[in-house]
Amino acid sequence: MGVAKLLFGLRTCQPHLMEDAVSRFDDGLRKAIEDIVVGGDPFFGDLQWRLASLPMRLGGLGLFLARDVGAYAFVASRAQSWELQDHILRNGGVVGLDPDYQQALECLNVSLPDLDIGGFSNKDTAPSKPQKTLANALFSKIAQSLGEAFDLSPRQKAVFECLKGPHAQEFLTVIPIEGLGQCMSAVEYRTILKYRLMIPMYPEDETCPICRKACMDKYGEHAVHCKELPGFKYRHDWVRDVLGDILRRAGISAKKEAPVNFLTDPTEGRSTLRPADLLVFGWAGGKHACVDLTGVSPLVGLRENGFVAGLAATKAESKKVDKHAKACAENQHVFIPFAFDTFGSLAPEAINFLTRVQRVIHSNCSTPKGQGFVFGRLGFAIQKGLAAQLVARLPSVLM
Structure with missing residues (x-):
């Protein structure tokens, strides 16, 4: 069209x-x-x-x-x-x-x-x-x-800047393939478009039908942050699974939810030991890499002065490095923070990681083509996870 x-x-x-x-x-x-x-x-x-x-x-x-x-x-x-x-x-x-x-x-x-x-x-x-x-x-x-043409509100200006972020629109180029999870229902896709085009979706000030605690806002920001499933953990797990499948298809050996005995926040003690979202074997100089995923909403910055698109993902990346990079290095592992926001923008380390995966695909495979397969599919996964959060909280009359 x-x-x-x-x-x-x-x-x-x-x-x-x-x-x-x-x-x-x-x-x-x-x-x-x-x-x-x-x-x-x-x-x-x-x-x-x-x-x-x-x-x-x-x-x-x-x-x-x-x-x-x-x-x-x-x-x-x-x-x-x-x-x-x-x-x-x-x-x-x-x-x-x-x-x-x-x-x-x-x-x-x-x-x-x-x-x-x-x-x-x-x-x-x-x-x-x-x-x-x-x-x-x-x-x-x-x-x-x-x-100037539309007298945009602060939120509208922020969303517009986020939509121009690195790889934020990659999902639009994805060809629907059910076997790769690259498909959405009409309601899901329409909801994602509404979220990005700043179209109201929810009756304002009504209680969230999932958590039954907080009030909904008309643009869906509560739906993005709500901790009840489908919530941000659902989106995190979906993106992790798709990223793991991309690595597998690229011929890169990796394990999801891999147990390690050092991935912890040094300020919280040994009780916070957790598995790596993805453990990539032999990633750099024979060292394994712990890939840690984190998804954020960039619009949190609207509460502060001087909103900067992409800053939320960059801050999340930095915090992950502060928490885990030293422990990984001491245990002969590489730490890779993989931060993204709800609009699909990626933090620098995530882009570097996917770019390298893309090069591996180029060198090892004739098809599918690297960028469309790697960045497009990952972007689609982020939006599909977000769609589940948004659709689950829609009034039944809009389904």
């Missing part, structure tokens, strides 16, 4: 000639997405639509609007095929900029007033990848002006 079927017309016709087709396409696409996400219910407004139509690297769902693509497609196509067109028209007396291209450049300047488009006026100075150059400039401008 997207603008691909309309792209040929956008690349070969002036923008003003495509206005009616663009409008019809975008209206139809919005109705389809709105029906998928909220099923006719309210709260899918212009903000949600704008978020959905941003590229995934900027926190969106990658459902490009024809109106956005139409702003640069004709210019990009003309610049990319300049030499070919000059060759075809070499005997036609057409020299320099034709009126259609000149008009398209003027329209582009309206959409991107801060971008120097002078280079597009000459085939010798036009960028080698004009469509990528223009698309990056346009969508970056849209993302940067989102706060």
Whole structure:
């Protein structure tokens, strides 16, 4: 679903000639997405639509609007095929900029007033990848002006920053495969989209139907933190199992919930001995690695001044290192903290670990392709665990 079927017309016709087709396409696409996400219910407004139509690297769902693509497609196509067109028209007396291209450049300047488009006026100075150059400039401008266009609340700003975190949107690229656990029910997937698009899901101030202690908030933050199953331990166990399966398929020997006699918090004494979430054998220089998983909500930082996206996962990673790294080193083991947040962003050590696993897959296997298999599948596991927490607390009328 997207603008691909309309792209040929956008690349070969002036923008003003495509206005009616663009409008019809975008209206139809919005109705389809709105029906998928909220099923006719309210709260899918212009903000949600704008978020959905941003590229995934900027926190969106990658459902490009024809109106956005139409702003640069004709210019990009003309610049990319300049030499070919000059060759075809070499005997036609057409020299320099034709009126259609000149008009398209003027329209582009309206959409991107801060971008120097002078280079597009000459085939010798036009960028080698004009469509990528223009698309990056346009969508970056849209993302940067989102706060001004919609007067975002502190929570909305925080969520938007979290969606742009490293690997936060990887799950969107995953192909549903039931044998790998890469599947969700329609209710689960819709709930995850609502959580990310900041759409209310719960009646506010009603008691949580699972723990029957705390009150629900409409966006689901209590559901994320509730300790009753399905809770964060369920999400932790699901991610651990999927990560273990990824290692197995990569040919890396590992054991889940492996007992060790030193993994403890030195401030709490020997009574806190616990197994490693994953014990990876022969990981570094012949040493085994203790992988310790921890999932956090990044929105906890909203209680403090100066919210920084990704800080919660980084702090969780640091705390794990303070607790266990020394004991592991003294016992000839490597300690690897694996921290992630509810939006799927990964802390630096988790990224380094998965990147190495990805390289192993590249070297040992022809399929599946590394990044999609490793980061995508892990991201999907995080969201599937989160979906279980959210769906379990939905009012029955919304199921």
